[in-house]
Amino acid sequence: xxxxxxxxxxxxxxxxxxxxxxxxxxxxxxxxxxxxxxxxxxxxxxxxxxxxxxxxxxxxxxxxxx
Amino acid sequence: xxxxxxxxxxxxxxxxxxxxxxxxxxxxxxxxxxxxxxxxxxxxxxxxxxxxxxxxxxxxxxxxxxxxxxxxxxxxxxxxxxxxxxxxxxxxxxxxxxxxxxxxxxxxxxxxxxxxxxxxxxxxxxxxxxxxxxxxxxxxxxxxxxx
Numbered sequence: 529x530x531x532x533x534x535x536x537x538x539x540x541x542x543x544x545x546x547x548x549x550x551x552x553x554x555x556x557x558x559x560x561x562x563x564x565x566x567x568x569x570x571x572x573x574x575x576x577x578x579x580x581x582x583x584x585x586x587x588x589x590x591x592x593x594x
Numbered sequence: 595x596x597x598x599x600x601x602x603x604x605x606x607x608x609x610x611x612x613x614x615x616x617x618x619x620x621x622x623x624x625x626x627x628x629x630x631x632x633x634x635x636x637x638x639x640x641x642x643x644x645x646x647x648x649x650x651x652x653x654x655x656x657x658x659x660x661x662x663x664x665x666x667x668x669x670x671x672x673x674x675x676x677x678x679x680x681x682x683x684x685x686x687x688x689x690x691x692x693x694x695x696x697x698x699x700x701x702x703x704x705x706x707x708x709x710x711x712x713x714x715x716x717x718x719x720x721x722x723x724x725x726x727x728x729x730x731x732x733x734x735x736x737x738x739x740x741x
Contacts, residue, residue, distance in 0.1 A: 548669075552671065553669065553671040553672070553673070554667075554668070554669035554671055554673070554674070556673070556738070556741060557669075557671050557672075557673040557674075557741075560673060560741050565741060566673050566676075566741065568672070569672050571672075572672060
C-alpha cells in the first residue's frame with residue numbers, strides 16, 4: 529500500500545513531529561507510514577483523513593501485491 | 595444482560611493484558627538487571643557463593659527484565675503495540691524451541707566430549723524465562739530500530 533502523507537504534510541507545511549503530535553502517535557510511526565513500512569489502523573487512517581480534509585482513498589492506495 | 599457480562603469480562607481482560615508501567619520504570623528495570631547480572635557473574639567467579647543470595651540475584655534479573663518489558667514507551671501508540679506483539683510471539687516460540695532443543699544439544703555435546711556417561715536433564719525455569727524475556731527485550735529494541 530502506498531500513501532501521499534508526505535505530500536499532504538508538505539501542503540499543510542507540517543513536520544513529521546507536528547503531524548505526530550496532532551494525531552497522537554510518535555514521529556517514528558509517521559516516518560514508518562510514509563516509507564510504507566507500517567500500515568496504520570482504520571482509526572489512524574480516518575484521523576489522517578480528517579486532518580488533511582480528504583477521503584481515505586485519496587491518501588492511501590492499494591498496490592497489486594495487496 | 596449476557597452482552598453486558600461479556601463486555602465487562604472483555605474490558606477486564608483488555609485492561610489486564612494492556613497493563614503497563616510508567617516510562618521511568620525502564621531505567622529502574624535496566625538498573626536492577628545490570629546490578630543483579632554483575633552480582634551473578636561475580637558469584638560465578640567466587641567459589642562457594644551463598645546460595646540464597648545467588649538465588650535472589652537470579653530472581654532479580656528476571657524481575658529487572660520483566661520491569662523493562664512492562665515499561666511504557668515515551669509514546670505508546672498502535673505501532674509500538676504491534677511491535678510488542680511481534681516481539682512477544684517470537685520470544686515465546688524461540689523460548690519453547692530453546693527449552694526443547696538446548697537439553698538435547700547439551701546431552702549430545704556431553705556424550706561426544708566426555709568419556710564418562712552423560713545424563714539428560716531439562717532446562718530449569720530460570721534459564722527458560724531469562725532466555726524468553728531477554729529475547730523479547732532485544733527483539734523489541736531491534737524492531738523499533740528498523741521500524
